[in-house]
Structures are given as structure tokens and as C-alpha cells.
Amino acid sequence: MKERLYLFDTTLRDGAQMNGVDFTLQDKAVVAAMLDDLGLDYVEGGYPGANPTDTEFFAQERPMKATLTAFGMTRRPGRSASNDPGLVGLLDAKAKAICFVAKTWDYHVRVALETSLEENLASIRDSVRAAKAKGREVLVDCEHFFDGYKANRDYALQCAKAAYDEGARWVVLCDTNGGTMPHEVEAIVADVTKTIPGDHLGIHAHNDTEQAVANSLAAVRAGARQIQGTLNGIGERCGNANLVSIIPTLKLKNEFAGRFDIGVSEGKLGGLTKLSRKLDEMLNRASDRHAPYVGASAFTTKAGIHASAILKDPATYEHVKPDVIGNRRQLLVSDQGGKSNILAELDRIGLKVDKNDPRVARLLDEIKEREAQGFAYEAADASFELLARRMLGTVPDFFDVVQFDVNVEQRNNALGKRVTVSLAVVKVIVDGKELISAGEGNGPVNALDVALRKDLGKYQKYIDGLELVDYRVRILNGGSEAVTRVLIESEDEHGDRWTTIGVSPNIIDASFQAMMDSIVYKLVKAGAIA
Ligand SMILES: [Zn+2]
Numbered sequence: 001m002k003e004r005l006y007l008f009d010t011t012l013r014d015g016a017q018m019n020g021v022d023f024t025l026q027d028k029a030v031v032a033a034m035l036d037d038l039g040l041d042y043v044e045g046g047y048p049g050a051n052p053t054d055t056e057f058f059a060q061e062r063p064m065k066a067t068l069t070a071f072g073m074t075r076r077p078g079r080s081a082s083n084d085p086g087l088v089g090l091l092d093a094k095a096k097a098i099c100f101v102a103k104t105w106d107y108h109v110r111v112a113l114e115t116s117l118e119e120n121l122a123s124i125r126d127s128v129r130a131a132k133a134k135g136r137e138v139l140v141d142c143e144h145f146f147d148g149y150k151a152n153r154d155y156a157l158q159c160a161k162a163a164y165d166e167g168a169r170w171v172v173l174c175d176t177n178g179g180t181m182p183h184e185v186e187a188i189v190a191d192v193t194k195t196i197p198g199d200h201l202g203i204h205a206h207n208d209t210e211q212a213v214a215n216s217l218a219a220v221r222a223g224a225r226q227i228q229g230t231l232n233g234i235g236e237r238c239g240n241a242n243l244v245s246i247i248p249t250l251k252l253k254n255e256f257a258g259r260f261d262i263g264v265s266e267g268k269l270g271g272l273t274k275l276s277r278k279l280d281e282m283l284n285r286a287s288d289r290h291a292p293y294v295g296a297s298a299f300t301t302k303a304g305i306h307a308s309a310i311l312k313d314p315a316t317y318e319h320v321k322p323d324v325i326g327n328r329r330q331l332l333v334s335d336q337g338g339k340s341n342i343l344a345e346l347d348r349i350g351l352k353v354d355k356n357d358p359r360v361a362r363l364l365d366e367i368k369e370r371e372a373q374g375f376a377y378e379a380a381d382a383s384f385e386l387l388a389r390r391m392l393g394t395v396p397d398f399f400d401v402v403q404f405d406v407n408v409e410q411r412n413n414a415l416g417k418r419v420t421v422s423l424a425v426v427k428v429i430v431d432g433k434e435l436i437s438a439g440e441g442n443g444p445v446n447a448l449d450v451a452l453r454k455d456l457g458k459y460q461k462y463i464d465g466l467e468l469v470d471y472r473v474r475i476l477n478g479g480s481e482a483v484t485r486v487l488i489e490s491e492d493e494h495g496d497r498w499t500t501i502g503v504s505p506n507i508i509d510a511s512f513q514a515m516m517d518s519i520v521y522k523l524v525k526a527g528a529i530a
Contacts, residue, residue, distance in 0.1 A: 005220065005250065005260040007243065008042035008139075008172075008202065008228040009035045011279075012057075013071045014240050015230035016046070021283060028057050030282070034275060035231070036064040039263035040243075042139075042226075044069045044099060049089040058093035067137060070095035074102045074127035074140075077115035081130040091130060097137035099172075100127050104159035105148030117155060121162045128166040138163075139170040141204060146173065146180040149188050157195050164196045170226055171196055175215060178208030178238065182218040189222035198223025205241040207233060212241035217249065220256070231279045232291070244276045248293045252320050266324075273326035274495055286470045286489070293325050300330040300378075310344070330381065339364060342388075349385050351392060363391045373503055374476045374483045380501035382490075382521040383514070389524065396530030398459060398523050401516070402434070403427040404451070406444045406508055422447040430457035445471070445511045452515055462526040463519055465493025473507065486510040490518040496525075 012028050015021065023031065028045065035043045043066045046054030058070050072090035075081045082088065090098060102124045103109045109120045124140065131138045140163035142148075148156040160171045173189060180188075185203070192201060203219035203226070205212040216227045233242030250256045251269050273294040280287040289297045299322040301310055309316040314329060322329050329348070339355070342364055346353055353360055366387065367377055377384040389395045404426045413419045424447035425438045435457055439450030453463055470489035475482050484507045491497045498521055502513025 002261045003199075003225070003259060005256075005262050006041040006202075006226040007247070007262055007264070008044065008069075008226055009040045009230065009243060010044040010071075010204075010228055010240065011035065011230040011234060013044045013046050013054075014204075014228075014236070015234040017236035018234045018239065020285075021234060023053070025053050025056055027282060028053065029062070031231075031279070032062065032064065032068070034278070036066045037268070038247075038271075038275060039265060039268050040066050041263050042067045042069050042097065044071055045095065047071045048093040049086055055089070058095055061094050067096045068094075069097040069099050069139065071099045071101065071141075074100045074123045075130070077113060077119045077123060081126045087127060087130065091134050091136075095136070097139060097169075098131045099139040099141055100124075100131070100163075101141040101143050102127075102159060102163065103144070103148075104142040104156045105144040106152045106155045108144055108148070121158060124159060124162045125166045128163055128168050132167050138168045139172055139202070140168045141172045141174050143174050144176045146175050146184065146188055147177060149192075153191075157192065160192060161195055164200060169200065170202045171200055172202035172204050172226065172228060173219065173224070174204040175206055175212075176204075178206030178212065180205075180215060181209070182211055182214040185215045186218040186222045189219045189224050193223040199225045202226030202228055203241075204228040206235065207238040207240060207242075210238070212239070213245050213249070216241045216246055217256070220260075232276055232288075234279075234283070244272060244294055245292045247272065248320070248325050252324065269324060270326045277497070278495070281469060281491075286472075293320075294327055296330075298322070298327055342367075345384065346388060349388070351388060351394075353392065359391055363388055366391065370503075374485050375501055375503050376485065376487075377501070379487055380499045380514075380517075382498035383500045383517045386500075386517055386521055386524070395520065395524060396528075398430075398520060398528065398530050399456060400429045401426060401452075402429055404448065404512065406448055408444050424448040424451040426451040426454075428452075428456065430459065433457065444508055448508065448512060449515055452512075453519070456519070459523055459528055462523055462528050466519070466522055467491050468515075468518075469497065471511075473510075476503075484510045486514045488514040488518055490522070492522060492525075 012031055016023055032043050032045060045057050045068055048055045048058040048070050062068055070090055070093040073086055075084040075087045103113055103120055106117055109117055128138050142160055145156055163171050201224040203216050203224045205215040227246060229241035229243040229246055232244055233239040247264050250262050276294040277287050289295050299318060301317055343355055406424045408422050410420045422441045422444045427436050435455050437451045437454035439447050439454055441447030441450050449468060468488060469491045472487040474485045476485055483503055483505050486502045487499055489497060489499045500514045500517035502510035504510040
């Protein structure tokens with residue numbers, strides 16, 4: 001029999017504290033549904049009373065399998081529970097559980113709360129009692145627990161015990177400043193389990209020494225049975241413990257997988273890469289290519305000897321199988337790699353070629369020549385695939401762009417305000433028919449993108465769901481000889497993503513090359529007939 005380990009997500013509360021993160025009510029509902037579907041046990045939806053969005057989020061019932069949790073403060077010192085508007089509002093929130101944050105560091109009680117140690121204990125007891133009386137499951141986040149423990153062990157333990165004795169389901173030990181080391185967490189949690197049983201203890205770690213994941217696992221090793229964290233580790237400062245790293249570790253590493261069950265199934269684990277990227281997309285930020293397990297580079301190998309070994313058996317250079325978390329293996333095609341990389345990539349994209357086929361050597365030469373000009377195919381999987389398919393003669397001539405024209409104009413608008421407007425006109429030939437489209441954009445590249453994808457005749461249906469999700473520019477060489485490298489990441493209606501590249505001394509031209517590759521790649525992928 002395995003022990004149950006519980007996962008508590010606070011993306012919508014602590015995660016929302018991150019710079020630049022601003023969830024709307026609709027976003028919150030979408031993220032809560034994603035978390036519930038993933039199989040997390042608790043979804044902390046926010047802090048009702050702290051802002052209108054969070055208050056509104058808890059104003060209606062939101063049925064889900066997970067325990068929807070509202071966050072708030074314990075009653076203020078010197079007031080009764082029924083006379084504290086914050087607490088009364090929290091008790092009104094439509095949530096199955098309430099997570100109180102409580103002070104447990106004596107220094108904070110005196111300096112920040114300006115009250116006595118005894119009054120703080122009474123506030124914890126009263127708040128837990130009030131929430132229990134309303135039929136709620138209760139969690140108590142012990143703020144600054146590890147620092148408090150080091151400063152005054154007895155008092156920190158008294159606070160935790162007050163919550164537990166009053167009936168809190170979970171006492172959560174928080175490394176609020178994020179500075180505690182894994183071996184300290186393990187030792188302190190082990191000591192706390194002598195006062196409170198481990199299956200009532202949780203860990204809430206921040207990432208200020210990049211050890212939030214390690215600290216969470218250390219707490220579990222010492223007996224804690226609930227982990228709090230966020231998707232992609234988002235959160236204030238350096239972030240919270242990253243559930244997207246913790247979940248695969250718990251599912252795939254024997255020390256944990258052999259001892260514990262979690263609510264996330266193998267099937268849901270297979271969707272983790274997509275889910276992680278979906279959140280980044282909602283936050284309008286590029287995904288971390290080097291993120292463990294789910295990053296685009298997490299299973300990418302460059303060196304030639306590694307690549308030839310991976311071809312023989314992937315396990316030689318991989319700690320887990322990428323497809324288990326919905327990620328994929330990638331072998332870099334670069335001037336450092338040899339023929340074995342190219343053959344492996346061709347194999348992956350389903351192009352069967354004999355290794356002695358002269359076209360393979362020609363492809364390798366072409367790639368080396370282009371990389372000398374500034375192309376970087378290792379970062380542009382789709383452009384590589386197109387180049388390979390073209391050299392092997394399998395890309396149809398879908399359409400021709402005969403001409404394009406991009407115009408940037410700065411002038412006063414009707415309100416007398418200075419504005420810069422970009423307009424692009426594109427002339428394409430599809431099936432012998434000339435199509436002319438114009439597009440307006442906030443910049444020349446955007447205008448060109450709009451015009452190019454406005455009307456591609458019979459191919460339009462294939463590219464309607466195409467979206468440009470990331471656009472990166474690098475200037476190479478510097479000085480007057482500079483060339484521009486543009487990388488474009490695109491996504492289609494199925495959530496599939498690919499990257500294309502363009503290189504030119506002219507940024508518009510480089511962008512155009514990358515956009516064209518992206519469209520043609522999508523047409524090839526969709527099986528469009530020329
Ligand atoms: Zn926190």
C-alpha cells in the first residue's frame with residue numbers, strides 16, 4: 001500500500017504575486033479548470049477581500065473535483081472573530097476550504113503584528129474554530145516558519161500546535177523568505193513531526209536559492225504529506241516551488257513513485273508539457289526552453305557522439321522518456337554535429353533516406369553554408385524540416401509571393417496625436433490566380449504578417465488557426481556588416497508549435513523568410529495539395 005501525497009496549487013494566489021502577472025476573472029476560471037483537470041487536490045483560487053477579482057471569483061459556486069480553497073488572514077489582534085470584517089468576508093467565500101496565513105516567528109508577531117505572543121496564539125485558535133464552525137476544511141500557512149523555528153523553536157511549534165489542536169486539517173510550514181537549505185528543511189520538518197503527525201503537515205517553499213523544489217522533496221522525506229506550489233514556479237521574486245517539476249519527479253523517480261500515490265494520473269502527466277506552455281501563453285511570455293522535463297531543450301542533444309549513441313538507445317543520454325511528459329527528443333543539427341545527427345533528425349520527421357544517399361551529404365553541406373551565414377537550424381526545427389524536404393524533393397510549390405511592399409509612416413492623426421502606422425501589401429499567385437492583400441499593423445513585421453495570411457485562396461482554411469506566438473530578433477556580427485536573424489514561433493489550432501528562421505541584412509526580409517517557412521510548414525503538415 002502506497003501512502004497518499006497531496007498537491008496544493010497556489011498559482012492563482014501566490015503565483016499571481018509575480019511581476020507582470022495579472023489574471024482576469026476569466027483567466028482564473030480557465031486556470032482553475034486546468035489545475036482541476038490535471039488532478040491536483042487543492043486549488044487556491046485567491047484572497048477574497050484583497051481585490052475585486054478575487055472577491056468575485058469566490059462569489060459563486062465553482063464545482064470541481066479539487067478542493068477549492070480561499071486564502072485569508074487570521075483574525076486581527078484585539079478583535080473577536082465575528083467582529084473582523086476580513087475574516088467574516090473570508091467565511092462567506094464560496095470555497096470548501098480556507099487557508100489562513102498566521103505568524104509563527106515571535107519577531108514578526110512583535111514588530112509586524114505589534115501584539116503579544118499569547119494574543120497571536122488566540123487569533124490562530126479563534127480563526128480555525130470559526131472556519132470549522134462554518135463547515136470548512138481548514139489549512140494554516142505558518143508564515144516564516146523556518147526562520148521562526150531558528151529564532152524561537154518553542155514558540156513556532158506552539159503556533160503550529162495551536163492550529164492542529166483546534167482541528168486544522170493541514171499545518172503548512174512556509175519558507176516565506178525562501179532562504180532555507182534542503183538539509184535544514186529536512187531536519188526541522190522531522191522535528192515538527194514529533195509534535196504534529198506528518199500526514200497533517202504541508203510544505204510551502206519559495207525559490208530564492210533555487211531550491212524550492214529540493215526543499216519540498218526534503219520535507220516529504222522528513223514526513224510532510226502535502227506540497228504547495230505553482231505552475232511553472234511562478235510567484236513573487238524568484239517564484240514558488242514548481243509543481244511542473246515536482247509532479248514528474250513524484251511520478252517517475254522511484255524514491256517517491258515507489259512510496260507515494262498522487263492525484264495526477266499517467267495520462268495527465270502526458271499532457272504536462274502542453275499545460276505548462278499553455279500557462280505561459282496566457283501570461284504572454286515565451287516558455288523557458290531549458291525548463292526541466294517540459295522545456296523544448298530538455299531532451300535536446302547536440303554533440304555528434306551523443307547523437308549516435310541516442311540513435312542506438314535513447315536511454316544512454318536521457319534520465320526519463322520525454323514522451324511520458326508529452327515532450328519530445330530532439331537532435332541538434334549544427335555545424336558541430338555530423339551526419340549521424342542529420343540522419344537521426346530525418347528519421348524523426350519520417351523521411352526515410354539511405355545513409356549513403358549523396359543527398360544527405362549535400363544537405364549537410366547546405367546546412368553548414370547557411371549556418372556560416374547566420375542561420376541556426378538547431379533553434380528552428382520547422383525550417384530544418386522544410387530545407388531537408390526541399391532537398392529531397394517533397395515540398396510542393398503551393399504559392400508564389402510575386403511582390404510585397406511595406407510602408408511605415410509617422411504623422412499626426414485626426415486628434416493631432418503623433419502616430420506611427422505600418423501598412424503592407426502582398427501580391428501572391430495561387431493556382432495561376434493573382435491575389436492582392438493589404439494589412440495594417442502596429443509595426444512593419446506585424447503588418448506584413450497580417451497581409452500575408454489574409455488571403456491565400458484555397459489554402460486559407462489550413463492557416464486560419466495559425467498564430468505567431470513568439471518573435472525573436474538577434475543582430476549578428478555587429479557594425480555595418482551586421483545581419484539580422486529572426487526566429488518565429490508559431491502555433492496552430494491543435495496547440496502544436498514550431499520554430500522557423502530567416503537571416504538577412506534587412507529585418508523585414510529576415511522576418512518574411514521565417515513567416516513563409518512557417519506557413520509552408522503548416523501546409524505540409526496539414527497535407528495540403530498544391
Ligand atoms: Zn508564499
